[in-house]
Amino acid sequence: MAPAAVRVRGLHKSYGDIEVLKGIDLDVPPGSVVCILGPSGSGKSTLLRCINRLEVPEQGTVQVGDQYMGFSRNGNRLTELSDKALARQRVTAAMVFQRFNLFAHKTALENVMEGPVNVLRRDRKETREQALQLLAKVGLADRADHSPAQLSGGQQQRVAIARALAMKPAVVLFDEPTSALDPELVGEVLTVMTDLATAGLTMVVVTHEIDFARSVADNVVFMDGGKILEQGSPDQVLVHPSHDRTKEFLKRVL
Amino acid sequence: MRRKGEMSLRERTAARLEEATTPALTVHKRRKPAEYFYWAVLILCAYSLIRFVSTSENLRLDLVGSYLFSQPILDGVKITLFLTTVGMLGGTVLGVLLAVMRISSSPVLRATSAAAVYASRSIPLLVQLLFWYFLASIIPKISISIPFGPEIWSADTNVLIGQIPAALIALSLFGAGYMAEIIRSGIIAIDPGQVEAAASIGMAKGMIFRRVIMPQAVRIIIPPTINQFVSILKYSGIVMFIGVGDLMYQVQAIYGQNFQQIPLLIVATIWYGVMTGVLTIAQHMMEKKLNGEPLRRRRGSSVRKEEAMG
Numbered sequence: 001m002a003p004a005a006v007r008v009r010g011l012h013k014s015y016g017d018i019e020v021l022k023g024i025d026l027d028v029p030p031g032s033v034v035c036i037l038g039p040s041g042s043g044k045s046t047l048l049r050c051i052n053r054l055e056v057p058e059q060g061t062v063q064v065g066d067q068y069m070g071f072s073r074n075g076n077r078l079t080e081l082s083d084k085a086l087a088r089q090r091v092t093a094a095m096v097f098q099r100f101n102l103f104a105h106k107t108a109l110e111n112v113m114e115g116p117v118n119v120l121r122r123d124r125k126e127t128r129e130q131a132l133q134l135l136a137k138v139g140l141a142d143r144a145d146h147s148p149a150q151l152s153g154g155q156q157q158r159v160a161i162a163r164a165l166a167m168k169p170a171v172v173l174f175d176e177p178t179s180a181l182d183p184e185l186v187g188e189v190l191t192v193m194t195d196l197a198t199a200g201l202t203m204v205v206v207t208h209e210i211d212f213a214r215s216v217a218d219n220v221v222f223m224d225g226g227k228i229l230e231q232g233s234p235d236q237v238l239v240h241p242s243h244d245r246t247k248e249f250l251k252r253v254l
Numbered sequence: 255m256r257r258k259g260e261m262s263l264r265e266r267t268a269a270r271l272e273e274a275t276t277p278a279l280t281v282h283k284r285r286k287p288a289e290y291f292y293w294a295v296l297i298l299c300a301y302s303l304i305r306f307v308s309t310s311e312n313l314r315l316d317l318v319g320s321y322l323f324s325q326p327i328l329d330g331v332k333i334t335l336f337l338t339t340v341g342m343l344g345g346t347v348l349g350v351l352l353a354v355m356r357i358s359s360s361p362v363l364r365a366t367s368a369a370a371v372y373a374s375r376s377i378p379l380l381v382q383l384l385f386w387y388f389l390a391s392i393i394p395k396i397s398i399s400i401p402f403g404p405e406i407w408s409a410d411t412n413v414l415i416g417q418i419p420a421a422l423i424a425l426s427l428f429g430a431g432y433m434a435e436i437i438r439s440g441i442i443a444i445d446p447g448q449v450e451a452a453a454s455i456g457m458a459k460g461m462i463f464r465r466v467i468m469p470q471a472v473r474i475i476i477p478p479t480i481n482q483f484v485s486i487l488k489y490s491g492i493v494m495f496i497g498v499g500d501l502m503y504q505v506q507a508i509y510g511q512n513f514q515q516i517p518l519l520i521v522a523t524i525w526y527g528v529m530t531g532v533l534t535i536a537q538h539m540m541e542k543k544l545n546g547e548p549l550r551r552r553r554g555s556s557v558r559k560e561e562a563m564g
């Protein structure tokens with residue numbers, strides 16, 4: 001069996017007294033798209049942020065490829081990584097944020113080049129070529145020298161996707177990538193994401209776009225109250241949900 | 255509002271009728287009587303001042319002219335500039351250090367920084383100045399040695415911390431607390447999303463600070479920093495208490511002999527004014543340069559911006 005691109009086991013995370021993740025198990029096969037659905041506050045963002053370890057879980061493990069996130073493995077011993085080594089490890093699980101978070105003092109092109117040049121220490125000229133190709137891929141070749149403030153939300157989000165792809169990550173984590181967009185700009189971002197899925201990128205997508213989940217996801221996960229209530233094919237979860245909570249949720253968003 | 259093309263025939267007719275029956279109107283600006291009053295008061299004050307200055311025999315404006323570029327005054331200006339610049343530099347370096355400690359994840363560093371900022375802001379400058387100047391009275395000799403081992407280096411405190419070093423240490427430590435707060439406020443004004451994005455592309459803390467936080471924070475930090483610079487410029491006059499020959503010291507030395515206090519204070523005021531003016535111009539130039547870059551054009555959140563664009 002091919003190793004999962006992402007393997008989450010027994011993940012627990014609390015903020016103070018409130019347990020936000022109550023034991024999450026999740027497998028993301030390489031090249032697949034997993035969509036995570038669930039009501040607000042169910043822990044979807046926290047799960048993504050635990051996968052790339054922007055948040056540190058109290059219990060449980062996250063593997064991305066053969067790496068244990070946050071640890072180096074030596075036989076059966078997991079040793080916690082230094083801040084620097086952890087930072088470097090995060091590259092394998094790039095993230096696309098709800099609020100885009102483009103570097104406000106850099107142009108679109110510089111945003112995409114920032115990681116490869118400064119973190120991966122790639123050649124600047126080569127990186128520039130690749131970054132321009134990535135911008136072309138998300139349909140923004142002509143916006144390379146624009147600053148984030150000069151781009152629409154949809155364009156900013158597409159630059160953010162290019163910035164994530166530039167790191168050549170094993171998986172890209174999308175946290176409600178279209179929720180901050182005006183309705184007419186949602187389509188352009190979903191189109192780019194659909195293309196990436198078709199090209200075989202491994203993706204974990206938190207979204208409320210049921211149509212997107214239905215047509216693009218290989219697996220759909222429904223979360224509620226810090227737990228995964230059910231998961232399966234889009235047909236199983238979205239069309240024939242077995243849980244009342246799932247049915248209720250779907251009725252509300254559709 | 256409906257466009258013209260969408261008006262019905264009846265509406266159009268009504269509009270034309272109104273146009274035809276409305277008399278030609280002329281527009282007059284509102285009168286502002288208070289403005290005339292302000293002018294009158296201002297002119298009166300200016301007149302009194304000019305008359306006083308030009309007729310007073312006690313106010314020796316000719317002395318202002320002759321002392322303005324005299325050697326002792328120019329020497330004093332040089333010392334004042336040196337103390338201010340180096341003191342400000344020291345304060346800024348310490349301030350950055352304290353600000354970084356304050357936002358670090360280590361509780362020890364955070365508490366140390368908070369205590370240092372508190373001390374820096376609460377101890378009066380004059381107390382600091384005299385403390386460092388008279389340090390030799392409690393610690394006559396400063397030495398560096400291996401713990402429980404031999405001495406590597408030592409010097410007399412009196413020789414090591416003379417007037418100028420004492421002044422520089424005092425100004426640096428006094429400014430450090432203020433600069434730390436100025437820099438910290440610039441840092442916390444940056445959207446945490448910027449830091450998360452940087453972390454998500456593999457940047458470690460130091461790189462995030464240098465490449466993402468600081469370039470955006472400087473825009474916020476510059477105006478209060480120049481303000482602080484101007485404050486230190488004027489505070490530096492206090493060094494005359496330990497006999498450092500700065501501008502204020504020279505001015506006092508001269509009027510101590512010729513008793514022309516006011517003309518010499520005017521000389522000092524002119525020089526402080528010139529130096530403040532230079533700093534103000536520098537601030538405007540820096541702000542203008544930074545405003546040319548992307549961030550400034552961004553108003554409010556990027557989402558709001560996008561709505562504004564359509």
Ligand SMILES: Nc1ncnc2c1ncn2[C@@H]1O[C@H](COP(=O)(O)OP(=O)(O)O)[C@@H](O)[C@H]1O
Pocket residue numbers: 015020038039040041042043044045046047
């Ligand atoms: N930094 C934090 N500190 C305290 N509570 C938090 C923090 N982040 C999230 N939470 C809480 O954790 C719960 C789950 O949040 P989140 O993962 O953002 O949910 P979702 O993305 O599904 O809407 C919420 O109740 C939220 O208030």
Ligand SMILES: [Mg+2]
Pocket residue numbers: 044045046175176
């Ligand atoms: Mg969320």
